Amino acid sequence: MHDIRLIREKPEEFDAKMRLRKLSDVSSKILTLDEIRRTKIQAAENALAERNAANKQIGDAKANNNEAEFNKLRSIISKKKIEISLLEDEAKIQDKLLTEYLMQLPNSPMTDVPVGENEEDNVEINRWGKEPEFEFETKEHFELSATIKTMDFETARNLSGSRFVILSGSLARLHRALAQFMLDTHVEKHALTEMNTPVLVRDEAMIGTGQLPKFSEDSYKTTDGRWLIPTSEVTLTNTVANNIIREEDLPLRMTAHSLCFRSEAGSAGRDTSGMLRQHQFEKVEMVSIVHPEQSMDELNRMTKCAENILESLHLPFRTVVLCTGDMGASARRTHDIEVWLPGQNKYREISSCSMCGDYQARRMNARFKPIQSKKLEFVHTLNGSGLAVGRCLIAVLENGQLLDGSVKLPDILVPYLSGRSKLNSNGDLE
Numbered sequence: 568m569h570d571i572r573l574i575r576e577k578p579e580e581f582d583a584k585m586r587l588r589k590l591s592d593v594s595s596k597i598l599t600l601d602e603i604r605r606t607k608i609q610a611a612e613n614a615l616a617e618r619n620a621a622n623k624q625i626g627d628a629k630a631n632n633n634e635a636e637f638n639k640l641r642s643i644i645s646k647k648k649i650e651i652s653l654l655e656d657e658a659k660i661q662d663k664l665l666t667e668y669l670m671q672l673p674n675s676p677m678t679d680v681p682v683g684e685n686e687e688d689n690v691e692i693n694r695w696g697k698e699p700e701f702e703f704e705t706k707e708h709f710e711l712s713a714t715i716k717t718m719d720f721e722t723a724r725n726l727s728g729s730r731f732v733i734l735s736g737s738l739a740r741l742h743r744a745l746a747q748f749m750l751d752t753h754v755e756k757h758a759l760t761e762m763n764t765p766v767l768v769r770d771e772a773m774i775g776t777g778q779l780p781k782f783s784e785d786s787y788k789t790t791d792g793r794w795l796i797p798t799s800e801v802t803l804t805n806t807v808a809n810n811i812i813r814e815e816d817l818p819l820r821m822t823a824h825s826l827c828f829r830s831e832a833g834s835a836g837r838d839t840s841g842m843l844r845q846h847q848f849e850k851v852e853m854v855s856i857v858h859p860e861q862s863m864d865e866l867n868r869m870t871k872c873a874e875n876i877l878e879s880l881h882l883p884f885r886t887v888v889l890c891t892g893d894m895g896a897s898a899r900r901t902h903d904i905e906v907w908l909p910g911q912n913k914y915r916e917i918s919s920c921s922m923c924g925d926y927q928a929r930r931m932n933a934r935f936k937p938i939q940s941k942k943l944e945f946v947h948t949l950n951g952s953g954l955a956v957g958r959c960l961i962a963v964l965e966n967g968q969l970l971d972g973s974v975k976l977p978d979i980l981v982p983y984l985s986g987r988s989k990l991n992s993n994g995d996l997e
Contacts, residue, residue, distance in 0.1 A: 683890030696883030707910030712972025920951030
């Protein structure tokens with residue numbers, strides 16, 4: 568959420584940032600609601616002062632047996648009490664309207680974020696690895712002989728509908744090994760604290776990270792009013808909601824492996840083949856809670872943590888800065904990491920690392936106490952995939968494919984697979 572004081576002070580600057588998000592004349596509505604709210608609050612305070620003054624005078628009137636003055640003051644006090652109550656209720660209504668409007672607005676992009684309409688306007692900032700060359704026509708992950716028996720879309724469709732998959736045998740183990748490798752790397756090499764958090768959350772948690780109120784159609788809601796998390800960013804970030812953290816305890820760096828659920832609203836017809844875009848998937852998430860002065864350095868650090876996973880797996884990738892038209896609503900700046908998929912002959916997103924500034928912290932009321940100041944400040948929050956496990960599995964399969972449909976696996980996974988380094992054409996580890 569945005570700081571109303573900054574909007575009051577620099578409405579033109581705020582509108583310029585919102586225009587980058589394809590919104591126009593936003594400040595005028597905000598300032599109108601704010602002015603009405605402040606007018607009601609001031610009127611209530613004036614009425615309270617008048618009632619307090621009458622309260623002081625009524626004692627004198629009673630002591631002097633001035634019945635006329637006493638009755639007059641008593642009437643004033645009674646009317647002011649009603650007036651104050653009405654004004655406070657009206658102020659609360661305006662405050663609610665203002666908060667609801669601010670809650671639906673996206674974050675302000677940083678000044679160095681490229682201006683653009685869509686993914687075509689994103690700017691590449693890093694590229695690693697060489698795209699493998701094959702002496703045969705490459706296949707997509709679901710077409711390989713090694714996966715035909717262990718990647719079952721038909722049974723999953725019978726159970727749950729489209730965009731689900733059942734992995735079995737060696738492929739299920741490889742998927743688990745990837746998640747374990749990611750967690751171990753983040754904990755042991757990148758010094759993140761491993762967490763295990765719920766996959767069901769209340770409205771407040773989804774509001775805190777920005778999934779609600781505007782993007783409710785992107786997630787699944789249960790019959791008892793809770794939500795299935797679209798990512799463990801929601802739970803990890805909200806661990807500091809309504810908290811006051813000591814400055815010396817920052818930064819907080821967390822990671823979690825969890826199931827994630829997304830309705831994929833608006834993605835009809837996109838990536839319908841294979842397991843690239845699923846309603847249920849697994850992801851290893853990274854979240855950082857930092858001092859405002861450290862947030863950009865932390866974004867670069869988090870991006871490097873995600874890139875390091877791909878480097879260790881020897882998977883070619885490129886990193887791009889998302890333009891204003893392609894960036895998520897809660898982010899001020901986002902680095903997307905795209906892994907090379909030979910079966911599609913293109914780079915596809917496998918991680919998105921975002922710096923959100925104080926946008927989520929204001930929604931969650933997450934603050935810290937500076938060492939040299941008594942004034943509390945909002946923390947800055949960051950989140951990033953480290954990585955999407957299913958998409959990483961796809962990349963491992965497609966980049967390691969051999970002529971007979973078997974797959975050479977990355978060396979770093981061998982210890983997680985009891986010394987095996989290959990999926991043979993029957994789908995067995997060897």
